[in-house]
Amino acid sequence: MGTRFNAVFPFCNDELGERIFTLIKNELNRIENKYSYFDRNSFLFRINKSAYLNEFWLDEETYDLLIYCRDYNSLTKGKFDITLRPIIESLNEEQGGYNQFGNKLGFKNIIINTAKKSIRFENELVRIDFGAIGKGYALQRINKYLDEFEIKEAFISFGGSSLLTKGKHPNGNCWKVSIPDLNNQSEPSHVFNINDASLSISSNYYYGDSGKLKYKNSLIDPDSYKPLKEKKLSAVYSDSPLEAELLSTGIILLDKDEIEKIIKSKPGMKFLTVNDKNGVVEKEFYE
Amino acid sequence: MNDLFIVNRREFIKKVSLIGGSAAALASMPWLKVLAESDTKSPSDKVRLALIGMGDRGKLLTQHIESFSSIINAELVAICDDYEPNLKAGIELTKGKAKTFTDYRKLLEEKNIDAIIIATPLHEHAHMTIESFNSGRHVFCEKAMARTMDDTKLMYDAHRSSGKILQVGHQRMFNPVYLDAVKKIHAGDIGQVTQIRAYWHRNNDWRRPVPSPELERKINWRHYEEYSAGLLTELASHQIQVANWIMKEPPVSVMGTGSINFWKDGREVYDNIAMIFSYPDGTQFIYDSVTSNKHYGCEEQIMGNKGSMELETNKIFSENPPQAPAILQLINDIEKDVFDTIPIGGASWVPETAVQYKGNFISENYKMDEVKLQLEAFVKYIRKGKAPEILSIEGYNSSIWTMLAEQAIKSGEKLTLPDKYKV
Ligand SMILES: NC(=O)c1ccc[n+]([C@@H]2O[C@H](COP(=O)([O-])OP(=O)(O)OC[C@H]3O[C@@H](n4cnc5c(N)ncnc54)[C@H](O)[C@@H]3O)[C@@H](O)[C@H]2O)c1
Numbered sequence: 001m002g003t004r005f006n007a008v009f010p011f012c013n014d015e016l017g018e019r020i021f022t023l024i025k026n027e028l029n030r031i032e033n034k035y036s037y038f039d040r041n042s043f044l045f046r047i048n049k050s051a052y053l054n055e056f057w058l059d060e061e062t063y064d065l066l067i068y069c070r071d072y073n074s075l076t077k078g079k080f081d082i083t084l085r086p087i088i089e090s091l092n093e094e095q096g097g098y099n100q101f102g103n104k105l106g107f108k109n110i111i112i113n114t115a116k117k118s119i120r121f122e123n124e125l126v127r128i129d130f131g132a133i134g135k136g137y138a139l140q141r142i143n144k145y146l147d148e149f150e151i152k153e154a155f156i157s158f159g160g161s162s163l164l165t166k167g168k169h170p171n172g173n174c175w176k177v178s179i180p181d182l183n184n185q186s187e188p189s190h191v192f193n194i195n196d197a198s199l200s201i202s203s204n205y206y207y208g209d210s211g212k213l214k215y216k217n218s219l220i221d222p223d224s225y226k227p228l229k230e231k232k233l234s235a236v237y238s239d240s241p242l243e244a245e246l247l248s249t250g251i252i253l254l255d256k257d258e259i260e261k262i263i264k265s266k267p268g269m270k271f272l273t274v275n276d277k278n279g280v281v282e283k284e285f286y287e
Numbered sequence: 288m289n290d291l292f293i294v295n296r297r298e299f300i301k302k303v304s305l306i307g308g309s310a311a312a313l314a315s316m317p318w319l320k321v322l323a324e325s326d327t328k329s330p331s332d333k334v335r336l337a338l339i340g341m342g343d344r345g346k347l348l349t350q351h352i353e354s355f356s357s358i359i360n361a362e363l364v365a366i367c368d369d370y371e372p373n374l375k376a377g378i379e380l381t382k383g384k385a386k387t388f389t390d391y392r393k394l395l396e397e398k399n400i401d402a403i404i405i406a407t408p409l410h411e412h413a414h415m416t417i418e419s420f421n422s423g424r425h426v427f428c429e430k431a432m433a434r435t436m437d438d439t440k441l442m443y444d445a446h447r448s449s450g451k452i453l454q455v456g457h458q459r460m461f462n463p464v465y466l467d468a469v470k471k472i473h474a475g476d477i478g479q480v481t482q483i484r485a486y487w488h489r490n491n492d493w494r495r496p497v498p499s500p501e502l503e504r505k506i507n508w509r510h511y512e513e514y515s516a517g518l519l520t521e522l523a524s525h526q527i528q529v530a531n532w533i534m535k536e537p538p539v540s541v542m543g544t545g546s547i548n549f550w551k552d553g554r555e556v557y558d559n560i561a562m563i564f565s566y567p568d569g570t571q572f573i574y575d576s577v578t579s580n581k582h583y584g585c586e587e588q589i590m591g592n593k594g595s596m597e598l599e600t601n602k603i604f605s606e607n608p609p610q611a612p613a614i615l616q617l618i619n620d621i622e623k624d625v626f627d628t629i630p631i632g633g634a635s636w637v638p639e640t641a642v643q644y645k646g647n648f649i650s651e652n653y654k655m656d657e658v659k660l661q662l663e664a665f666v667k668y669i670r671k672g673k674a675p676e677i678l679s680i681e682g683y684n685s686s687i688w689t690m691l692a693e694q695a696i697k698s699g700e701k702l703t704l705p706d707k708y709k710v
Binding site: 006008010155157160163169170171172175176177178180188191 | 613614617618620621624625626627628629630631
């Protein structure tokens with residue numbers, strides 16, 4: 001998935017650690033091979049190639065993922081959407097841009113037949129991209145292995161933006177994770193105390209290896225089809241790494257009222273949004 | 288198409304200046320300098336080109352020239368082919384503007400031609416090139432240079448004694464990905480290069496349809512020893528050039544083997560070959576080519592003690608992917624009984640440097656045509672009356688070692704280059 005994966009198991013012997021790590025690696029490879037957007041041999045590639053022309057029957061796993069995406073698409077008023085990849089691709093091209101897509105993208109263009117567990121694309125431009133949920137889904141699967149092996153303490157980071165924790169830091173009562181400030185790398189903008197839970201962070205700015213803040217146009221607002229330009233960051237704390245992943249993308253594009261509605265329906269969750277308007281930072285914390 | 292080219296050309300020129308930003312890099316790639324120089328539109332600066340050999344390659348080169356002749360201020364004024372269908376195709380491509388010839392000697396008698404582009408079969412390259420020099424013209428000759436070592440040397444010597452430009456068609460020297468890659472390799476990004484592997488694999492008989500039997504040898508010249516060394520001159524020569532370029536010098540020895548083990552169709556050249564070239568510092572370059580399996584395709588793999596590159600696919604892999612500092616800090620804390628914040632949360636880390644799993648791109652993917660850049664450079668050199676000597680030397684070393692490799696395969700011996708062929 002083009003990023004780093006790190007796992008720390010503080011109380012695990014080498015042999016068990018290696019076994020778990022091998023399992024994790026195989027599972028990550030499996031997910032990558034099945035759901036890669038670019039790999040011509042992936043299952044997802046086949047879906048994207050044929051679901052406009054023919055009805056496509058999904059396997060259980062993919063169907064469940066898709067339904068999950070649909071539910072969070074409606075919970076976030078359409079902001080979390082897995083069909084916007086073609087827009088990002090068009091931005092990298094010389095010409096074109098979002099105008100060419102008319103009104104043809106958006107989750108509503110995936111027609112789901114729940115009885116048959118099949119799908120069909122409403123038009124030829126629709127593509128599914130699991131890029132925005134891949135890390136969360138992988139962590140959810142990994143979580144199952146950790147339970148099977150009765151791993152009680154673990155800190156797992158997927159690209160630094162999707163975290164899964166078990167138990168607590170050996171020397172403390174939780175895992176303390178700081179969220180960077182987009183204006184000042186040395187001062188965190190927030191510290192989460194995580195206990196047996198997950199945290200997912202979304203942003204269109206990141207600190208690269210060189211320590212410089214960089215922009216990436218990876219967040220598309222489905223209502224305008226345009227990439228989010230304002231400096232924004234969101235973080236979601238949840239028991240479920242998959243839910244955290246989906247909502248962190250959703251809420252970064254939502255305004256305060258809508259976010260408040262969501263948090264009311266999700267006891268136990270915590271949200272953070274940081275919005276930097278020309279150096280004036282607005283922080284909101286919801287729980 | 289042209290607009291896109293102009294936009295990319297500007298980006299490329301920026302890139303060239305960047306490559307040139309490091310004096311060491313530019314010193315090893317001086318042929319790029321000319322591309323950063325401004326264009327001239329003056330009619331008196333117009334460069335008049337002629338092309339001999341309107342086959343597959345000749346047509347492609349012609350299309351390129353026609354598509355951007357006004358940008359580079361050059362014109363294809365004459366074309367020559369002794370095979371009527373191809374000459375006709377050439378007339379169409381040049382919209383009848385170029386003067387046509389069936390005998391290249393007649394073409395060379397024409398006035399008002401500054402330079403000759405040669406895209407005929409290999410065995411025709413040497414005498415055409417030398418006669419072009421003798422008529423006072425610069426030459427762009429498709430790779431490989433000549434069918435024999437002696438002819439290759441004669442071509443090079445004629446270039447030196449005439450003072451005319453000899454550019455050989457190794458377009459990877461103008462490919463932005465290769466330029467970036469070689470610059471990075473020379474800067475030490477993958478450590479010390481200790482092995483190079485390259486291959487070119489296809490699965491077809493490499494045979495062209497022949498309208499009547501007496502044309503077989505003319506059309507399928509690649510299959511006959513008199514005209515070509517097959518896979519060696521037609522494919523391997525490109526990759527030998529790349530290896531020499533990376534190693535900054537030619538090899539010291541070559542050994543190899545080859546056979547016809549699949550296409551027993553009357554061809555005289557090997558349908559599979561394998562060779563090892565050794566460089567002065569002990570680096571081995573391992574090469575093979577087959578025509579009965581295409582799974583692995585075409586690649587040059589450059590291996591160093593710190594990383595690897597795959598040039599055809601623009602990939603770099605690190606031996607030691609950088610660790611997340613925050614994770615190292617966390618492990619330290621746990622070991623030292625410290626409980627501290629883990630400064631890890633941010634937008635997803637994306638690799639910026641050479642790393643990990645499936646590797647990274649060496650270079651941003653420039654939609655830039657290496658063949659166009661190569662031709663543009665040729666035109667600009669012509670205007671100056673000379674080109675950096677290294678360009679001819681790269682072509683020479685690639686060709687001479689390709690020919691020596693053929694001898695090594697035939698004799699089964701490990702061969703070194705006789706002094707008389709060293710330049
Ligand atoms: N740089 C590259 O990547 C690249 C790619 C393909 C070919 N090439 C090179 O280009 C050259 C030509 O290859 P091709 O595939 O175009 O071959 P081809 O057989 O398609 O074309 C050769 C042409 O030369 C003509 N010709 C032969 N003898 C002639 C003569 N005495 N006078 C006038 N015309 C003559 C033939 O009639 C034919 O039209 C070769 O040296 C080949 O290695 C280079």
